[in-house]
Amino acid sequence: MYPQLAIEAAAHSDVGRRRSHNEDSFAALPCLGLFMVADGLGGNAGGEVASRMAIEVVKGCFEVDEDREETWPYGTGSAHDRDEVRLVLSVRRANRAIYDASQKKAEVRGMATTFAGVLLGAGMAYIAHVGDTRVYRMREGKLERLTRDHSLLEKMLDGDDGAREAVEALSERAGVVTRALGCDKSVDIESRVEATLPGDLFLVCSDGLWGPVSEARIEDVLGRHRDLSLAASLLVDIANERGGPDNVTCVLARLGGGARRPAEPGATTGGLEGMP
Secondary structure, three states: OOOOEEEEEEEEEEOOOOOOOOOEEEEEEOOOOEEEEEEEOOOOOOHHHHHHHHHHHHHHHHHOOOOOHHHOOOOOOOHHHHHHHHHHHHHHHHHHHHHHHHHHOHHHOOOOEEEEEEEEEOOEEEEEEEOOOEEEEEEOOEEEEOOOOOEHHHHHHOOOOHHHHHHHOOOHHHHOEOOOEOOOOOOOOEEEEEEOOOOOEEEEEOHHHHOOOOHHHHHHHHHHOOOHHHHHHHHHHHHHHOOOOOOEEEEEEEEEEEEOOOOOOOOOOOOEEEOO
């Protein structure tokens, strides 16, 4: 991996106003440059188990000893190529682990989860996602969505007559995801690579945030509040004020302009993690 970057991070998660338990899991790990959210599917058994497994498996893949070359088939590609491959393969491993576990235990059979993750390297951001958990980038005051939902509504919008079908899709089924981890032995993982600039702010969030809170409002909050802990808490509060229809989780990571300074005595240098 690259030398540690100067990354400021914060995260917040809440059960919401209409759910009895939180099926979201997350990790904010500046030491690894890794930021993730997984949203267990409430309609499936063990959604919270699936989301927790997704975070744990991906995190574990980045904590392994990199000298063990057999762990990751890097090939002869560049360092940037290897990082994208590493992220995608870790998500693929999470999918297989969730699927295998669901086949062995009847009580969690059918469990699944959406997933979105960002890996920040030197000058690059590597993004992988499955489902409708989203990644945004805030740059120079403008919020941009970097992921495309794997949902019925998004699929309809991609059609030849997207406007008409979108109107017809305004039902409870419109938000049904068409792809998730754990549903099958393999899954199509969507990935992309973006060049980064100092000051770029990345938001990874479940649909409990972007559903009730508009992108314009999210942009406003992130633009007004430099303190990431405060911004994360405010976004969750706003989602709950607007009905809190689902579990809500947001992870924020902002790139600094240089290498991380050595930690002062007593300082915390790890990361933030949240799992049911």
